[in-house]
Amino acid sequence: MRHVAVIGSGPAGYYSAEALQKSFGGAVRIDVIDRLPVPYGLIRSGVAPDHQSIKAVYRRYEKVALTDDVRFVGNVAVGRDVSVAELLDLYDAVILATGAPNDRPLGIPGSDLPGVVGSAAFVGWYNGHPDFADLDPPLGVEGAAVIGNGNVALDVARILAKTPVEFVGSDIVAHAFEALGNSAVRDIHILGRRGPHQIAMTPKELGELGHLADAMPRVDPADLPPAADDAALEPGLRKSVAHLRDFAGGAGAGLGKRKSIHFRFFAMPVAIEGDDRVERIRVEKTRLDEARRAVPTGETQDISCGLVVSCIGYSTPPIEGVPYDDRLGRFRNTDGAIGDGLYCVGWARRGPTGTIGTNRPDGYEVAERIAADLGGGASGKAGRPGLDRLLESRGVDIVTFRDWQKIEAAEAGRARAGSPREKFTSIADMLAARGG
Template sequence: MRHIAIVGSGPAGYYTAEAAVKQWGEDARVDIFDKLPVPFGLIRTGVAPDHQSIKAVARRYEKTAIGDTVRFAGNVEIGRDIAIEELTELYDAVILATGAPRDRDLPIPGADSANVFGSAAFVGWYNGHPEYAALAPDLSGRHAVIVGMGNVALDVARILSKTEAEFEGSDIVAHALERLRDSNIETITILGRRGPHQIMMTPKELGELLRLERAVPRVENADLPPPESDDMLDPGQRKSVTLLREFAALSPFDRTGKALSINFDFFASPTLIEQEGGQLSGLVVERTELKDGRAVGSGETYRIPADLLVSCIGYRTSPIVGVPFDERAGRFPNEEGRIAPALYCVGWAKRGPSGTIGTNRPDGYAVIEKVAEDIGEGAGKRGREGFDELAQKRALDVVTFRDWQRIEEAEIAAARSGAPREKFVDIESMIAARGA
């Protein structure tokens, strides 16, 4: 028997568990640990609430979770409730699939001003993550700024732009919907250090901006490269830039009746957050130019108004006591997923925040191949039995997958009209619902 511990129940964790089942079948016992009482990681708290088709991938993970081979152990924090050294003593392999749940810092003066947020925190707020549910961003001002040119920046812009009716069918949490309903935001500026050819936005997400009821996207023609230069792009990038050209071609008539504009500001790097009494009041931006593909400051600066700022510039893995950590890269140092004997990593914890949800599947299968090479028939460790004894001794309140199903049933029962669920946004309510 091979005893495998996976830390993290998001896509990387469940794809890795799926790979372990394919590799060893009934000759494996896989325990998936998560510090939250609920599974699925960024599927639940990172994917935009109005992208329910993407969230549906969780149904695939449920098939892996049901049965004796794979077990979910929620409400258990590795490094707090049980040390990493204890896990490696109990299991043949410990695989860190913790993702990258922390924001990269915005490295400019004033980043600690009130109403300045990283995207992990802001997205966690409207998705009901327990750590961020009480964030309470102030949306009473007229101007929002989003730093970054990836899909997360588009998600934030779209959520800030939608009417209440446009959230039908989504699982945005009630406290966020209520605050968005009273929002006074009229302009959203999306800042990117480089140009249209360097954006990481995909056509599907960009195209959604053309279907918003009260918002219209705007691009300045002067920021667009010559059309013939689009030929050098791959097909996906070309579609995205074509959409940016459509945004630039919108006439004033197309913007009539739209209460909110989403302005793309290319070749723009934030340098200073202005504040009054600790409160965000504006942003100083330096115009940039491309040199060998890099954005270089030109020395020309200008100011844009800002009442809310969300930084969408990337994520970092959370360190775990007892595990080597690369502070600069924001992830665990590894060689093809190997960190140390019996200790591995996978997904964003291994490679940093890159790729799509589906990218984690081949990553999970690859790390299980490495584990299989290393552990052979297994070392006769105690695995699940040993953890259960330890959990009982320490009075850990472990949440099972069946408990999660009860929590989910309670969320579905509490849903407002037109919504798939109303998430519990604090751990106490989740655990209480388990016993309902």
Template sequence: MASNGAGLLNVAIIGAGPAGYYAAEALTGGDGNVHVDIIDRLPTPFGLIRAGVAPDHQSIKNVSRRYEATNSRENVRFVGNLALGRDITLAELRELYDAVVLATGAGKDRPLGIEGEDLSGVIGSAAFVGWYNAHPDYKDLNPDLRVASVAVIGNGNVAVDVARVLAKTASEMTSSDLAAHAASTIHGSPIRDIYILGRRGPLEASFTPKELGELNQLENCVALVKPEQLPDRAADESLTGAAKKNMATLRAIAANSPDAKPVRLHLQFYRRPMAIMGETCVCGIRLEETKVEDGKCVGTGMTEVLPVGLVVPCIGYRTSPIRDVPYSERYGCFENEGGRILDRLYCVGWARRGPTGTIGTNKPDGLEVANKILSEVKASGREGRDGLDRIVRERDLHIVTFQSWKKIEASEEAGAQAGAPRKKLVDVAEMVRIAES
């Protein structure tokens, strides 16, 4: 790829997750005259690979090796511990760089929009997953897991991840990088019933076969589903792909005995949350039975109250708005046309399209936006990283480069218990101290 115009094209990418790294890879793959700074407010790169992927899914995290290869290019730099709004403004970055790409992800939970969701004991999946994944923002969340039962709302992989992490024993998590503070709380919890609640039926669920299958292989927890919530077996013949595999797993789960193991994980379909019960903290959740008609989820009027002490909604995420950047409240992302927001301002990943797709979906997305930048933006002689370094010095900011991040990584790996890949640090100040040592 060649940049349009003579000279050095300077691009800043805000967000060091998969979307940001795929965009950087595409921008710098064929032209040394493109320099990219990947800026993140945390001292650690890789975004949701580090803080979103389940701690017991280590193989998925291996994609970070690809991002490391991108970072090894001389024209790519990671700039950690530099926060938009706190340390530098978007307007300043747009003055310094020829193009700015927002790859900020979607870190805010979509609200349930029902009575009681502000009660103590209702914790959105962004916070809950961040807590057990050692995200610095949620290290002090301290959820009260001294409860007998939990409701996990949603029928996607995030809901399955949350339920599985709560259900697994300490021995099952030995090879994970579950946060130390979360491990002690989860493994000391008296939870005996976990409910995964979906508004629609099993054929509409969005979890993948691998994740669903893991629920039927837990050491101390038996997965359960009511046979009457599954379609007639005759319908199985017409199923293909993931739906066919999921139905086979659900049929196997339906044959399980609730007394087989001490903890029970209930997959309940056709249940819509109507209200969360309690005075100050959660004591139950009111559900309406639903049915699917003409592709739409409709209520039947039949309700029940499920006694639970914790509710974790896993119903989607929203990108955090940025001042002076057009934002779509409907889709929870920045308003854009094919990744272009304004002149020289772009977005990729969930910030562009909302929280959809897998990690790999960000690759073609990043390539498309990179090609758009390379064809639309001319090198203008802007300061780029030299200007950013000047501001860092003037404001006495403590940035973390990829080389200094490796010190943090080495410290985490050295602190790991036998079998674990790392013991994640959660204090930003400590990470910066190690990076600067």
């Protein structure tokens, strides 16, 4: 029997656990360790609350979690309750599946003003993550700027633009549902340094903006390249650009709608200004050089806004004793291998790229490598019993998957009408819901 610890219970963590089961043919015991008392990571706290069909992938992870050779160990923080070095002593292999939960810094003057938030914080706020439940973003303003040209920027803009009725069926948490229902935001500006052909927005997410009840997406036709140039794009991007062209041609369709979502291409944020809080963001017009890089032109414009959400990427937090690449914001690794017995998967391995499904082949590749590295034979490591003894000696109150199911049932029981659940937003409430 071999023993493996997986740190992180999001998609990368559970795909790795699933892969390890197959690679070892049942001769493995896997502990999936998470800082929070609740599993699923990005599925619970990152995927937009109105995208329940995407969140449904958790059912696959649930099947893995309920098998005898996989155990969820929640409410255990690596670095606080147990170190990576201690886990390497207890397990034959340790996989870091910690994701990339930290916002990359915006790095322009004024980015520290109140009213500037990162997308991890803002998304965590409306998804009920305990770290961000008290964020209280300024929504009593008319203008909001969303920096970025990816799907996260679209999620943020869409959530800001929706009416309360449009959240029926979602699991947006009560504090965000109420605050957004009372929001004064009317103009949402999506800022991108480059043009329509360089976006990282998928057709489905872009298309949703065209069906909002009280908001109209707007694109300046002058920002669009010649239509004939679209033929050279890959099919998905071509569909996305087709949505932008539709938005550019639908100026009259927004009559009667109170909100506007303005796509501002070739607009590079250079400063955020205001007296004690955000009042405006300054952007510099850019052009594309031959390598399709954004080149500043010196022409600037101020956009009035009281909220800035930066959606420019994420980084993996360092862990003491684990080699880290500061430039790329992830662990240093070679094809998922960090060092003797230590591996990484998902965003912790390759940075915040790809979709949820991208983590599956990633996890399988690393699992096969671990199986090859360990070979056959018995372990000799203490594994699960050793971890339990260590955590008990330190007074750590672990949460099992059965405990999580009690929390899950309590969340479903307190849901408002039309919602699948009302998440607990504090660890203390989660632990209390687990009961004795």
